[in-house]
Amino acid sequence: MASRILMEEPVCLVGNGADGELEVNPVALKILGGINQPLVVVAIVGLYRTGKSYLMNSLAGKRKGFSLGATVQSHTKGIWMWCVPHPRSPGHTLVLLDTEGLGDVEKGSTKNDHWIFALAVLLSSTLVYNSKGTIDQYAMEQLQYPFGGQGKEATGLIAAPPSAGVSKKVQDYNLPRQCLRNFFPTRKCFIFVQPVSRQDISQLESLPESSLDPQFLDQTRKFCQYTFQESQPKTLKGGYRVNGRRFSSLVQSYVETILSGKVPCLENAVTSMAAIENEAAVKEALGHYMTEMEKLRLPMEQKELSEVHWKCEEKALQVLMQRSFKDEEQKYQKELVGIAKCYEDVIAKNEDASVKTCHALLEELSATMRQKLSEGVYSQPGGYETYVRDRNQVVANFRGQGVDRGEETHLKEKTTMEAKGVK
Structure with a gap:
């Protein structure tokens, strides 16, 4: 049976715990457990303060939802999830995953950057990489890190050409690009202009659309239309579509693997999920x-x-x-x-x-016989004939109630035992 989840706002799916380790939010898992529809999962990654949350809110059809933050520090910690009805595919749920910005100056380690990035790639059916400026070699290395060799599983909204040559330097340059081409068979690039002046950027979610650059609004609309149209349901090898329960299992399996110190593997996660x-x-x-x-x-x-x-x-x-x-x-x-x-x-x-029903029925039907037995009616001359007649009548009534032959035999044995003193 299809289910419809109405989430008024996003919830944290995977957060950074007090000890700095990743942890899965049970509230999010409960929400996912109630979704039996196929999921179309769109995740966004990129450097902090590049407008990722605004794009995800636009996909949700909202101006507010995912936090945009107001400082240079990354405001969204971990991965936040928003499940909404898919606007173009009835019977499907659109799952939006907004990730914390990479390169947050408050973090002393980039370890969780890598794992958040890897989770976004592994969990999504469409990955959006949001970059401020050109997609440089650093971005290529970051994108290549989580999934070299995972197979063709996702759609990516990115693109970059390889370089010619056979030297070690050229090979290092080409490796991430080849991984991207292998993993993302479909790629698309969008270019956005700055929506408002630099001093108003922190007020983006509260400003009316009339205050935003019309070209930016048009680009955002095209981005959303393309994402809705081209993003496919999350599907595993073998053509198995992922619903909320299965997605929940994938999240838990990947995070548990990361916490164990191992590298998350799609095949192992699918085995655990199965x-x-x-x-x-x-x-x-x-x-x-x-x-x-x-x-x-x-x-x-x-x-x-x-x-x-x-x-x-x-x-x-x-x-x-x-x-x-x-x-x-x-x-x-x-x-x-x-x-x-x-x-x-x-x-x-x-x-x-x-047995209990038949015993109760027997007690009811033989009540008159027991009364006569206690009064000595059957002990008088001719009493045996009276006893046989009464017993046969009880048997007939017993049969009339649908009693089986075994219980009928039990009746005869019981009434015979009760009439031992009959002459």
Whole structure:
């Protein structure tokens, strides 16, 4: 079932903890967990104070949202997320990721710069690199760092030509450019003029559009239109589209890998995500089966119970197949054998309920016989014939209530035991 998430403002997805290490925000994960739609993920990276947040707010259709900050220091720490309905693709959710500015003068280490950059690349389906001025060699090296060898997974709004030659210097120059071309099969470049005068730049989000350069507004509109039209749903190898739950697993897997001191790898993250998704799929399928079976009013005929069981098992399998991910060897599908044990328990409960129901019915139907027995009616001459007639009537009434043959035999044994003193 499709879900619609209404976020009034962005939330931090990955932040810098008190110890300086990256940490995932559980609030953001909860939001993602409620999104079953495919995600189109657009992330933006670049140096601090280059207007990244303004562009992301424009993609969200808002003037305010992502913080623009008012000083030279980077105002957005870590990665901030804003999930909004996709304006061009119904049934899809647009996830906007705004990153802290690279090269923040307040930070003594650039380690987190690299990891925030890497996360933005790995998590996005479209990466926007925002640069003030030309895209120089430093920018090329920064862009190449996180993903040399990750495969063709994303669209990038950047471009740069390689240089000719075979020297070590030329090779070092060309390597990041080749990585970019391999990783970003589609690239696009936009050039923006300065929106307002330098002294008004800090007031950008509060100024009316009439105060902004018309050329800048037109460039921003074209940028948004291109991004909406060309950005594809986040898709993993094999054609698996990423929804909120799967995206949440990817974020956690990448951050855990970074904290362990290893380099995040797409394949390992997908494997971890598949395990989490498939275990949850089995749990959800079994839960669905048990919930439906618990609704039954026992006792019921075994044939009817069996039919309900097969229908619930088939639906549980559908639930599993809808949520399972890369279960290529049907390992998790085989775990649905747990349904058999659940069914055995239901059968046992049905039998127990049947016995209790029949006992209660027997007590009700034989009340008159017990009264006659206590009064000695059956001990008088001709009492046995009266007993047989009464017992047969109780049996007939018992049968009329749908009692099975086993319970009928039990009735005969019980009433015979009670009439031992009959002459």
